[in-house]
Amino acid sequence: MDGNVIELVNLTKKYGSFTAVDQLNLEIRKGEIFGLLGPNGAGKSTTILMLLGLTEPTSGSVTVCDLDPVTNPIEVKKKVGYLPEDVGFYYYLTGWENLMFTARLNSLSGKEAAEKIDFLLERVGLTDAAGKKTGQYSRGMLQRLGLAEVLIKNPEVIILDEPTLGIDPTGVAEFLQLIVRLSREDGLTVLFSSHDLHQVQKVCDRVGIFVAGRLLAEGNLQTLSRKLFTGSAYIIEAGVNSFSSKTTEGMEPAEWLAGILRKINGVESVKKNKNIFQIECSRDVTSEIARTIVESGAGLYYLNRKEFGLDEIYYRYFEGGTENGKSDHTEK
Amino acid sequence: MENQTTRKNNSSDFSTGKIKHFFSLFKGPGFYRTDNRVYHPFSVIVQKEIADYVRSWRFIILLVIISLTCLGSMYTALANIKDAIKPGDPKGSFVFLKLFTVTDGTLPSFVVFLGFLGPLLGISLGFDAVNSEQNRGTLSRILSQPIHRDYILNAKFFASLTVISVMFFALGFLVMGFGLASIGIPPTPGEFLRIVVFIIISIIYVAFWLNLSILFSVRFRQPATAALSGIAIWLFFAVFYSMIVDLISKGIAPAGLVSENQIINFENLRLNLLRFSPSQLFSDATTTLLMPNVRSLGPLSMAQVYGTIPGPLSLGQSLMLIWPQLTGLIAGTIICFVISYVSFMRKEIRSR
Numbered sequence: 001m002d003g004n005v006i007e008l009v010n011l012t013k014k015y016g017s018f019t020a021v022d023q024l025n026l027e028i029r030k031g032e033i034f035g036l037l038g039p040n041g042a043g044k045s046t047t048i049l050m051l052l053g054l055t056e057p058t059s060g061s062v063t064v065c066d067l068d069p070v071t072n073p074i075e076v077k078k079k080v081g082y083l084p085e086d087v088g089f090y091y092y093l094t095g096w097e098n099l100m101f102t103a104r105l106n107s108l109s110g111k112e113a114a115e116k117i118d119f120l121l122e123r124v125g126l127t128d129a130a131g132k133k134t135g136q137y138s139r140g141m142l143q144r145l146g147l148a149e150v151l152i153k154n155p156e157v158i159i160l161d162e163p164t165l166g167i168d169p170t171g172v173a174e175f176l177q178l179i180v181r182l183s184r185e186d187g188l189t190v191l192f193s194s195h196d197l198h199q200v201q202k203v204c205d206r207v208g209i210f211v212a213g214r215l216l217a218e219g220n221l222q223t224l225s226r227k228l229f230t231g232s233a234y235i236i237e238a239g240v241n242s243f244s245s246k247t248t249e250g251m252e253p254a255e256w257l258a259g260i261l262r263k264i265n266g267v268e269s270v271k272k273n274k275n276i277f278q279i280e281c282s283r284d285v286t287s288e289i290a291r292t293i294v295e296s297g298a299g300l301y302y303l304n305r306k307e308f309g310l311d312e313i314y315y316r317y318f319e320g321g322t323e324n325g326k327s328d329h330t331e332k
Numbered sequence: 333m334e335n336q337t338t339r340k341n342n343s344s345d346f347s348t349g350k351i352k353h354f355f356s357l358f359k360g361p362g363f364y365r366t367d368n369r370v371y372h373p374f375s376v377i378v379q380k381e382i383a384d385y386v387r388s389w390r391f392i393i394l395l396v397i398i399s400l401t402c403l404g405s406m407y408t409a410l411a412n413i414k415d416a417i418k419p420g421d422p423k424g425s426f427v428f429l430k431l432f433t434v435t436d437g438t439l440p441s442f443v444v445f446l447g448f449l450g451p452l453l454g455i456s457l458g459f460d461a462v463n464s465e466q467n468r469g470t471l472s473r474i475l476s477q478p479i480h481r482d483y484i485l486n487a488k489f490f491a492s493l494t495v496i497s498v499m500f501f502a503l504g505f506l507v508m509g510f511g512l513a514s515i516g517i518p519p520t521p522g523e524f525l526r527i528v529v530f531i532i533i534s535i536i537y538v539a540f541w542l543n544l545s546i547l548f549s550v551r552f553r554q555p556a557t558a559a560l561s562g563i564a565i566w567l568f569f570a571v572f573y574s575m576i577v578d579l580i581s582k583g584i585a586p587a588g589l590v591s592e593n594q595i596i597n598f599e600n601l602r603l604n605l606l607r608f609s610p611s612q613l614f615s616d617a618t619t620t621l622l623m624p625n626v627r628s629l630g631p632l633s634m635a636q637v638y639g640t641i642p643g644p645l646s647l648g649q650s651l652m653l654i655w656p657q658l659t660g661l662i663a664g665t666i667i668c669f670v671i672s673y674v675s676f677m678r679k680e681i682r683s684r
Binding site for chain 2: 045049052055075077078080081082084086087089090091092097100101102105106107109110111113114146
């Protein structure tokens with residue numbers, strides 16, 4: 001329990017027969033920035049709603065700051081600031097008035113609230129727009145105002161649901177820097193959900209990949225890529241034709257070549273698909289593979305090194321279906 | 333920015349207090365003031381809702397419509413009141429109450445107008461109470477603040493009820509004031525009490541429609557759908573319901589020579605059918621209140637009437653007479669509120 005601000009145990013949420021969140025186990029430690037990464041409809045928002053007690057889990061338990069949001073939502077909401085996806089403000093009120101309303105809902109006195117609001121508006125860079133109606137704010141300004149609003153209650157945890165949606169790239173960069181700075185300066189725990197990998201990569205200490213209601217993997221980015229690809233960070237594809245007829249040690253030439261390749265230090269597995277060998281390696285051994293193949297007497301006509309960056313992770317999980325995740329990686 | 337600085341000045345300087353305080357009312361609800369006071373979150377929401385209502389175009393338009401009808405009906409009442417008073421009337425003939433009920437047929441009386449426009453007022457104040465918050469994306473933001481979820485619904489109901497009450501009392505008292513000034517006969521305490529009770533009943537009546545439309549606003553995502561559903565029900569009861577009851581009663585009307593009892597039973601059945609409509613309950617209640625001579629809301633047999641001395645009922649007796657109507661209206665209001673309360677508490681609040 002110590003050091004964990006958020007603990008989810010076997011959390012499940014069902015809508016009729018549809019399971020939005022399936023047996024989720026997750027721990028978020030104090031002071032870290034955790035990114036919940038997943039495609040649309042993966043159950044990120046549902047999880048967040050359950051954290052705040054805005055919807056009840058079907059089974060499993062949620063603990064936020066040692067409190068149960070199902071039975072004690074008010075105390076949880078005092079400690080947790082939540083910026084909903086696509087946040088809205090009363091368009092006919094100014095930014096200052098909107099924040100004042102929130103501050104008053106948090107039982108602040110007018111004086112405290114006004115000081116706090118001025119401070120926060122400056123921090124998010126909206127001092128000049130304080131007296132403007134929020135109907136005239138741009139998307140990025142609204143998000144920053146939302147962040148200021150979240151901070152009014154002096155939260156221990158802030159939860160941001162898709163905070164960068166609809167902001168232009170420079171705005172996103174600024175916004176993310178702002179989050180990091182706030183987290184570091186105030187020791188805040190931040191949970192933020194996104195479907196954009198690059199943003200998550202930039203700011204998060206740890207990442208959880210969330211697809212179809214299940215947490216496929218969690219960890220920092222290095223461990224994550226190691227986990228997801230069973231230790232192989234590269235895949236090298238080698239196209240081979242015209243196997244040599246000399247020493248195959250009584251085996252079929254292709255089998256024999258695969259055997260040799262497997263012996264190379266760093267190679268983890270070799271698969272053959274027609275004339276293409278798919279070689280998974282933990283380090284870059286392209287040149288050794290090329291030499292080995294050529295020395296074996298076979299004709300090498302194609303060599304391609306695939307590197308697993310985050311994009312690969314992304315596509316492999318979010319677009320190529322989830323079969324990888326299900327079969328190999330969930331339990332790790 | 334300007335607003336903000338003036339607000340700050342307001343708070344810091346207490347010596348020039350009162351006048352500035354009065355003017356600051358126009359700048360918005362009290363919780364904008366930067367003094368040391370802490371408001372209960374419920375009162376904060378109520379303040380904001382009232383401010384929103386009072387500043388909205390919708391409310392201003394409704395206020396103008398209702399004030400105009402009020403003026404119009406008062407004008408006809410004043411023009412015709414001398415015909416309504418018969419020379420031989422006894423002292424307690426409730427001249428003052430006639431201000432609200434007398435008409436020459438060109439314009440309906442104040443009571444009829446209110447029975448017609450009250451639902452519109454209620455529906456238009458409530459139809460977007462919850463769904464517009466959700467569509468604006470403010471609902472999930474507010475609900476993530478440390479407040480109970482029902483605060484939102486209760487505060488909205490309470491705020492609109494406050495607005496309606498203030499408006500009705502103001503209008504009612506204005507009519508009384510103008511009437512007093514022009515006919516020169518002051519109301520008796522009994523008449524005054526009857527008018528106050530009448531205003532309270534009107535507020536309950538509007539509260540029923542308000543709750544109905546809040547229910548629709550919880551149920552339907554689109555404010556337009558909610559508004560239309562409310563208006564459909566209002567029109568149904570205002571126009572079609574009495575026609576349907578007429579059709580039914582024609583079908584089951586006793587034919588030929590039947591006993592008095594049968595006729596009375598039939599007539600009671602017809603009236604009771606009509607009383608499923610809230611507007612019928614309202615008009616029953618207000619007629620009885622404002623015309624103290626009304627002794628019964630149903631048919632009376634000869635035996636019941638025989639030997640009675642025609643005379644006004646006391647306020648207590650009039651209230652006894654309309655007690656079922658009153659409880660019916662209040663029950664309808666509560667039922668609508670409970671349904672919307674339950675469905676709102678169970679609703680999952682997604683952002684937009």
